Amino acid sequence: MSEILENPHGNCSLGGANAALTAIKRVIPIYHSGPGCCLQTTAGEASQGSVRLPYYVQYTSLPCTNMLERDVVLGGVDKLDRHIAAALEILDADAFFILTGCTAGIIGDDVQSVAKKYQNLGAPVYAVNSAGFLGESCRGYEIAIKALLDNIVEPKPQKKNTKLVNLLGVMPYHDPYWEGNLEEITRLLKLMNLKVNTFFSHDQGIKEIKSSSSAALNIILSPWLLKSAAQEYEERFGIPSLRWHCMPLGATETAAFLTAVGAALGLEDKAKKVIAAEEKYLYRYLETGIGVQNWRRFSVVGDASTVISMTRFLANDYSFTPDCVIVTDCVFRPDDKERITDALTKLEYSRPPEIFFTGDQWEINNTLARFDQTMLLIASTNEHEFAMSRGLQFFVAAYPNSERLIYNRTAAGYRGALTLLEDIYSNL
Amino acid sequence: MAKKIKQIAIYGKGGIGKSTTASNISAALSTLGYKVMQFGCDPKSDSTNTLRRGDYIPTVLDTMREKQTVDVEEVIFKGFNGIYCVEAGGPAPGVGCAGRGIISAVELFRQQHVFETLDLDIVIYDVLGDVVCGGFAMPIREGIAEHVFTVSSADFMAIYAANNLFKGICKYSNSGGALLGGIIANSVNKPYSKEIIDDFAEHTKTRVIDYVPRSVTVTQSELQGKTTIEAAPDSEQAKIYRRIAEKIAAHENSYVPQPLDGNELRTWASKWAEKLLELQND
Numbered sequence: 146m147s148e149i150l151e152n153p154h155g156n157c158s159l160g161g162a163n164a165a166l167t168a169i170k171r172v173i174p175i176y177h178s179g180p181g182c183c184l185q186t187t188a189g190e191a192s193q194g195s196v197r198l199p200y201y202v203q204y205t206s207l208p209c210t211n212m213l214e215r216d217v218v219l220g221g222v223d224k225l226d227r228h229i230a231a232a233l234e235i236l237d238a239d240a241f242f243i244l245t246g247c248t249a250g251i252i253g254d255d256v257q258s259v260a261k262k263y264q265n266l267g268a269p270v271y272a273v274n275s276a277g278f279l280g281e282s283c284r285g286y287e288i289a290i291k292a293l294l295d296n297i298v299e300p301k302p303q304k305k306n307t308k309l310v311n312l313l314g315v316m317p318y319h320d321p322y323w324e325g326n327l328e329e330i331t332r333l334l335k336l337m338n339l340k341v342n343t344f345f346s347h348d349q350g351i352k353e354i355k356s357s358s359s360a361a362l363n364i365i366l367s368p369w370l371l372k373s374a375a376q377e378y379e380e381r382f383g384i385p386s387l388r389w390h391c392m393p394l395g396a397t398e399t400a401a402f403l404t405a406v407g408a409a410l411g412l413e414d415k416a417k418k419v420i421a422a423e424e425k426y427l428y429r430y431l432e433t434g435i436g437v438q439n440w441r442r443f444s445v446v447g448d449a450s451t452v453i454s455m456t457r458f459l460a461n462d463y464s465f466t467p468d469c470v471i472v473t474d475c476v477f478r479p480d481d482k483e484r485i486t487d488a489l490t491k492l493e494y495s496r497p498p499e500i501f502f503t504g505d506q507w508e509i510n511n512t513l514a515r516f517d518q519t520m521l522l523i524a525s526t527n528e529h530e531f532a533m534s535r536g537l538q539f540f541v542a543a544y545p546n547s548e549r550l551i552y553n554r555t556a557a558g559y560r561g562a563l564t565l566l567e568d569i570y571s572n573l
Numbered sequence: 574m575a576k577k578i579k580q581i582a583i584y585g586k587g588g589i590g591k592s593t594t595a596s597n598i599s600a601a602l603s604t605l606g607y608k609v610m611q612f613g614c615d616p617k618s619d620s621t622n623t624l625r626r627g628d629y630i631p632t633v634l635d636t637m638r639e640k641q642t643v644d645v646e647e648v649i650f651k652g653f654n655g656i657y658c659v660e661a662g663g664p665a666p667g668v669g670c671a672g673r674g675i676i677s678a679v680e681l682f683r684q685q686h687v688f689e690t691l692d693l694d695i696v697i698y699d700v701l702g703d704v705v706c707g708g709f710a711m712p713i714r715e716g717i718a719e720h721v722f723t724v725s726s727a728d729f730m731a732i733y734a735a736n737n738l739f740k741g742i743c744k745y746s747n748s749g750g751a752l753l754g755g756i757i758a759n760s761v762n763k764p765y766s767k768e769i770i771d772d773f774a775e776h777t778k779t780r781v782i783d784y785v786p787r788s789v790t791v792t793q794s795e796l797q798g799k800t801t802i803e804a805a806p807d808s809e810q811a812k813i814y815r816r817i818a819e820k821i822a823a824h825e826n827s828y829v830p831q832p833l834d835g836n837e838l839r840t841w842a843s844k845w846a847e848k849l850l851e852l853q854n855d
Contacts, residue, residue, distance in 0.1 A: 253707025
């Protein structure tokens with residue numbers, strides 16, 4: 146936390162919370178922060194994932210209290226109060242989340258009581274302590290999920306929906322493929338007759354988040370995020386979690402994932418059928434590439450879920466050789482590091498890559514430079530310059546991505562395997 | 574349903590005997606059989622000294638400074654009669670933000686569900702009393718302490734601090750914050766001391782829950798690094814602390830005080846200044 150990072154691969158917790166909450170249909174954040182935070186975090190997190198912006202509100206259309214010295218000295222809650230009143234008057238949303246920046250966090254403005262005042266008047270206004278100094282984007286994402294659990298999720302679900310699952314662990318915008326990935330995994334789970342809450346994506350909103358407490362299973366597609374949220378769902382609503390160590394990609398990983406979901410919900414046969422049909426579809430295409438495509442040594446830099454997903458797919462399903470994997474997430478729990486390392490090293494038959502945990506560009510570049518056999522680098526825009534200087538084949542699959550427009554392109558499941566291979570063998 | 578943990582904040586002007594009172598109340602509550610935690614919210618971090626034979630303990634903020642993540646078990650220490658002692662601590666004098674320090678420390682305990690895990694009955698926050706910024710108001714916000722007691726002597730500056738605290742309580746009272754349990758009058762030896770505090774209570778529509786005389790027993794006990802409850806359990810002073818502890822344990826209904834505004838407070842004080850002058854001349 147006290148380290149100085151060159152070119153960080155993430156934003157602050159305010160940015161992370163904002164990126165997540167603005168990915169929910171008809172939700173508007175109200176910034177209680179200094180004037181720079183609003184633009185910096187929306188530009189920094191939400192728009193650097195996939196070269197697009199949150200669809201409901203963004204940038205300068207977000208209400209912000211623009212806290213100045215006067216508000217720091219005298220306290221900023223009165224100004225916040227006025228801004229909420231104004232926002233409610235001119236903006237239409239299903240929920241407003243007050244997001245605090247560092248300034249409000251340091252002076253200890255009691256935003257909770259302001260939110261309460263509006264809730265008592267029947268307005269859906271909720272307070273989120275998201276001061277940037279609390280951590281980085283990942284923390285912001287967890288803060289956002291906690292805010293949903295505290296304020297939106299139905300506290301007393303009437304009855305369990307045995308066909309409903311919550312799909313969590315995918316950080317909106319931070320994962321450049323987030324929306325396409327959610328679509329692909331949802332498609333597969335729907336084939337198993339399941340209904341899927343993804344919270345974030347264009348056809349989801351407050352209604353789906355509310356209903357998440359009646360789900361039969363939480364599926365968390367991340368090796369380390371949302372530990373406390375998983376625990377809360379379990380303790381409050383009796384919903385167990387299936388943690389999958391990455392975004393499933395390719396036939397091997399996705400089949401294992403669907404089998405695990407089937408086992409958790411008693412849908413083993415259904416899973417088998419879906420896997421068989423999907424593999425048939427995938428392999429029909431893959432066959433046509435045999436003899437045309439050649440082998441690669443590769444390295445990956447990015448968030449934990451992405452690097453695991455890329456490494457396992459390319460090594461297990463495509464016989465590529467992984468050289469070096471750099472995890473840029475700020476993973477602080479030793480057991481999480483172990484889980485990530487396991488996922489990256491316990492491969493089907495490939496020699497395991499060397500693994501590093503760092504988000505610092507200088508360290509990343511120096512580390513990558515040691516692997517001079519690498520031919521393909523899958524990373525973020527931050528590593529583009531390095532790849533160019535070495536003449537490496539390169540494409541962006543992790544945050545920050547300021548060079549590649551991604552709408553619904555996916556790097557998940559069966560369809561994602563095909564599009565990813567298309568990426569690897571394009572513009573050669 | 575989990576039992577309800579009684580969370581109490583004790584505020585008062587620095588040096589007024591707030592930590593002495595808080596520690597003696599904690600000690601008395603523990604001897605009455607309650608599981609107690611005393612949470613010092615003062616950057617001086619000496620709230621719990623007399624519960625631990627004068628020992629200073631590593632503070633939450635010290636630990637935070639050294640490590641990336643703080644395990645609360647590293648900052649909870651057992652004191653007299655099994656009382657859990659915690660000091661929030663603060664930054665080095667002259668730097669950083671002590672108020673935010675209090676917020677961080679209290680938040681940390683909430684996040685890690687410490688009170689529930691330890692199965693506590695009562696938590697006492699001992700807080701620097703001038704409520705100078707948002708951080709020092711943290712313990713009286715919604716979801717933290719429910720009842721606030723203020724320790725005040727008859728000194729004008731102590732009463733001024735108590736009045737400020739009442740303002741803070743009023744501010745948070747509409748949003749589910751803590752309410753006032755009452756005033757603990759401290760160092761009440763002269764008859765007029767009691768009258769001054771009673772009069773202040775009347776003007777602010779508050780109540781004095783008890784009167785604690787200045788006593789050499791307290792000083793003697795503290796010099797041994799002990800509370801009066803530990804060092805002189807049979808003394809008159811210990812009886813008073815036990816009486817207050819019983820009242821606090823039984824206390825249910827707190828209320829919103831009516832603080833005086835600047836002018837009212839000055840007028841009230843000057844009226845007393847004249848009276849005291851008369852007493853001196855008599």
